[in-house]
Amino acid sequence: MTTTATADPVALLDRRFRAAIAVALGDPSLDLDPVIKPSQNPQFGDFQANCAMALAKSRGMNPRELAAKIVAAVDLSGVAHAPEVAGPGFINVKLDLGALSAMLGAMSDADLGVVRVKQTYGVTVDLCGVNVAKQMHVGHLRATIIGDCLARVFERLGRDVHRENHLGDWGLPIAMTLASLRRQRIDLDRITLDDLNDAYRAAQAASRDDEAGLAAAMATGAGPHRIAELSLQCTDAQIAVEDAKRTLVRLQSGDPELVRDWQKLIDCTMREVFRTTGILNVRLGPEHSRGESFFRERLPKVVEEFLASGLAKEDRGAIVVPFADRERPLLIRKSDGGFLYATTDLAAVRFRVQDLLSDRVVYVVDGRQRDHFKDVFDAADLIGWNRLPDGSRATITHLGFGAVLGKDKRPLKTRSGENFTLIELLEEASERGTAEVSRRAGDPNAPTHGMSDAELAAIGQAVGIAAVKYADLSGDVMRDYVFDLDRMIAFEGDTGPYIQYAHARIASILAKSEAAIDSIRAAPFVVREPAERLLALHLLRYGAMVQETAIALEPSRICSYLQTLANLFNGFYQACPVLKADDATARTARLRLCDLTRRVLADGLDLLGIVAPSRM
């Protein structure tokens, strides 16, 4: 065997050792996992096969002897030095220089070692999920950027991705808002989202104000005056609700004037949403909007089919889907005949799997909705709406995320107790980034010295937004985190700007070399110094990392990969002179390593939806 054109040493070693295990155990039909892992410590080589202990145990063999047999059987010609058995039965492998260069060369094409596979079906990512007439807040930040990141990862792997922005654009709350604005004769062409948001909240409050309040007042023995006051409010509220219901009926029946006004509410909301996603560098446009209203005509059929299949039954006037393994049923029609969000979600699951033809559906939605989605997905499975045309089942996942908290560990609020709007937060981050970049541009030696305010602002925004996005994406999505701009925007340590800096620094080295990029890329890779080797080995893991991110749905893997890459690069750069290398060969070889590192950093940052400036 000779070195193949793979860029993934783990995959290559996996194949070689897989074959060797079969030989060592004397059964050619065996196909056992050699458990190839990068070594933690360079003294143990580059990779290790950890399979011998477990295999020996299950077969009553001596692990070191089995390891020795595997080593004797494995063919690593053209790949690695002779492997060594260590400790209880670890097999340590050190790649040879030729193989290392060949693999770096193989990953150096446009795909950077990421294997694109065209698949029969697509992937749907449910992201953003804004509500019409409401401001975006930090919760939407997470649903938007985590979803966008995963969508980019799937796209990078060659999948067809459907980004679905499941707008809350339908139902009584929207109708109430609309009815209230029309009663007040507000000009819907000029209304701002702030006004719309106020109207929404007022309408909500009016409807609730309230029967609950009245009941509570009576129960706690409030005075007659207070009860009369509440009764009056209640009457107003009832009027508002009646008005809203009439509005909803007219809207539903397609009343042209109402439909037009309703669309204005959506337009107003989405203008702001797209301004926000623009600042965030998120790929989301009008073509990704598919609101609840889209599914409204399918809702009766959802209930009918569940009833017809015997999976749903009536209970206290409502229609529910019971489950065998839990008490809690899924409610799909209210006793008053109205539908619920579960009904819409069922219609959406079916649409995504059977109309959009997705074999993978990922819902990037607040973790508190876990129970709800479990019920919806289970119900969809019962009725078979997760089945693809070829009979296989789509993998449907709710990727729940935690809350964004303030420094008091409570949900993020302004000093006056209001919710932060997302746009305010981003503008602050952008200003902070610009302030930092501008300050450093004051240094006459800085590459940004003398740039225009507009250029500095563009870089500053990229840096500030990177800080916020990286902080969000670098942790376990499930976990709550504290929003602390001071920590996020620190340009040292595990932050977005640190990685951006490494990228800009390399871009600057390449520019300063005055070498044509084609000539750099024509040079061979030479890996001699320990720091070069560590960098090279980590570069080679890029493709596998992207794959694993898609499988685990964990953007944090990209973050820690890039953090390590930037760190290893800085170590390499410290130890190995590039522009001042001893000879022209070493100089070019190192420039090539710089070029590849820069491209991987840029590609990885792009997966996170983070801009990588060449100067900062």
Next chain:
RNA sequence: GCACCUGUAGCUCAGCGGAUCAGAGCAUCGGUCUUCGGAACCGAGGGUCGGGGGUUCGAAUCCCUCCAGGUGCGCCA
């Protein structure tokens, strides 16, 4: 009451298909330094991995139990 999530260095977190896993960043302290961009690099101190059991030769990792915090639990979305 039931269910789910989270408890790892002072702070923010990674590691959770057993071994070479007690790690990173910040902060602190000490170095590198006539800077190939110091927004860098190297080093030090600092943790009975929430507590207790169990399985194993071996558990942060798997099982049980308890504690703390958070979040959900049919006619809102």
